[in-house]
Amino acid sequence: QVQLVESGGGLVQAGGSLRLSCAASGRTFSSYPMGWFRQAPGMEREFVAIINWSGGSTAYVDSVKGRFTISRDNVKNTVYLQMNSLKPEDTAVYYCAATIRRTTISRQSQAYEYWGQGTQVTVAS
Numbered sequence: 001q002v003q004l005v006e007s008g009g010g011l012v013q014a015g016g017s018l019r020l021s022c023a024a025s026g027r028t029f030s031s032y033p034m035g036w037f038r039q040a041p042g043m044e045r046e047f048v049a050i051i052n053w054s055g056g057s058t059a060y061v062d063s064v065k066g067r068f069t070i071s072r073d074n075v076k077n078t079v080y081l082q083m084n085s086l087k088p089e090d091t092a093v094y095y096c097a098a099t100i101r102r103t104t105i106s107r108q109s110q111a112y113e114y115w116g117q118g119t120q121v122t123v124a125s
Helices: none
Strands: 003-007 010-013 018-025 034-039 046-051 058-060 068-073 078-083 092-098 119-124
Touching: 003 092, 018 034, 018 092, 018 119, 034 068, 034 078, 046 068, 046 078, 058 068, 078 092
Parallel strands: 010 119
Antiparallel strands: 003 018, 018 078, 034 046, 034 092, 046 058, 068 078, 092 119
């Protein structure tokens, strides 16, 4: 059974940093893209960042460019999201996503069939 387990969320002051982790088990994703989405209350789930299998290709939503960095460790089957200069508008539940149906990155949530349970990130002003 495939599981994606996020950790690292919490409450932080504006301008602070958090590092999210997503550990996969049940199969390896070392040849496939993994990424992060988020959902704020009353809002649609939004793409945040994605990384290809090697880490050589990444993409970010414009609102986090220059502040967030996605990375992965294929030995640990884990993807990370380093979030710096956090803003109150970054407050959301952050979800890890993965797929074995494609090898190229996609910003569309429909492209990913594996999801974590989510981790809450709250940024206080």
